[in-house]
Amino acid sequence: MCSTKKQRLAHAILPCNAARTAVKGDTEPAGTLTISAVESLCTYRLSPVLAAYRSRYPDVQLILRTGICATMRREVLGGEVDLAFTLEEPGVDERITFERLLDEPMLILVQPGHPLTRKDAIYPHDLEGETVLLTEPGCRYRSMFETALASAGVQTMTMEFSSVEAIKQCTMAGLGVTLLPEIAVASEVERGMLSVVPWRGPDIPVITQMLWHRDKWMSPALKAFIEMSRELIGPFEESSFAVL
Template sequence: MDLRQLTTFYVLATTLNFHQTAARLNYVQSTVSAQIQALEEEFGVCLFDRLGRRVVLTDAGTRLLPYAKQMLHIAEEARLAITDDHKLIGTLTIGAPETLCTYRLPDVLHKFRTTYPQVRLLFNPMPCEELRRAVRDGSVDLVFVMEEPVSDSMLQVEPLISETIQLIASPHHPLAQRTAILPGDLEQETVLFAEAGCPYRLHLQHLLRAAGIQPLSTLEFDSVEAIKQCVMVGIGVAMLPEVAIAAEREQSKLAILPWAGEQIVLVTQMLWHKQKWMSPALQAFLTIARETLLRSQERQADGRGEEDEKEDRHISVASVP
């Protein structure tokens, strides 16, 4: 038994898929099979059942899994103990929807890359409906989602930021002059929707169906930026997260309409597999993401930007005698 065999066992136990395991480890599939077979012969037990195309852990495999995870963790600690622990290495694969990729995560990625430049980051913008599936099957190490609080027996979930989804229009749109907007007021409007499966699209569609409202017309976009541009020139109305419209709202390019219907509140959350080995690189990324996003929420709640915060720090330092 060696660490390569244990690593292969651990990844296969997480993905339950030979092809995905081979892809993650840069092996051909026959190498994965050979390493698993070698482990099974050494222990004298079957670690996986092959049921057609399905792969299932046996009782023996289930008992081995926590020990394999612990041994790999100790091996990583030993490696770090004899190297510079400020120079984390490895690869992290992160998934997120377009909204978070654009408006929430750039600061996180910049901070992590600056702090740990030797960690290879693979950042995958993904459709909303694919994110949970990707983290369950091990295609990615971590995903960020913006939706209602997630409850999933396979996943570790950490909520970070809650925000209201806002109904928006051009400041010159007739609805921008109203004091209250109900679902029925959208019946004669063009509604701009985000991609299929997007949580705030699904919520708005549900609200309209529940009220028996069919908008005059609808348009679908894969890009939040495209939605905003079309709203600004008066093509229609849309519902988008506060973080996506903050700059345009401050510049009076978009108007938040006084929506009097049911409020939509979504949560930015980090999700990772409960059985995943928490490498030092992943732990470091979680810490930086947590600190950066919570700090950004505090600035947003105070109506302050990062430049304001930097200016305050400069004043505080300059005032010290």
């Protein structure tokens, strides 16, 4: 048997955490479930899912990791996590099952009173010479934003952070311009702590999606988490902000 077939068979027979996963009877979720998600989704999308799941299935031990999309795909393929939630463009990989949950509006943000807030429309060239606050490499919406600026020949200064919360605080303090998901900044925008500028550059289409290995054994615990995620991560309401 070729190595590829052996690997596919191994994934089908030996699920992630197989040695640690128990099933009460044949259908009641139990054991350990490892979930991976980007920081924004962990904070603003998954928290109600985790709370409801923990209440309904107390015999399942949940392990939650945060990371970047590129790393999570490798973890899914390597069997290190059972299920991942990413914030990026729709995924394509024949080894992975991707399920789109909802669109995620992205916002260009600055400190209230920033000169960019006085413009009716913002194009890539308007960011020439600005300091741009970015998430760490491997974040897909960062890559799309950088590509949009580079394609227009725009030169910027950059500051890199591993935390979305740090980016928000530094943007509010006037350190620069940033791009973040609306879900992560809605409260600050509503309270006037951050201002949205009307971006008219290239679209940055981002979605919330969950993914798992195509050949993975679907334990009762994993099936239940997927179903609950479909139920609780519903369609995004129409934004009240000026979005991309």
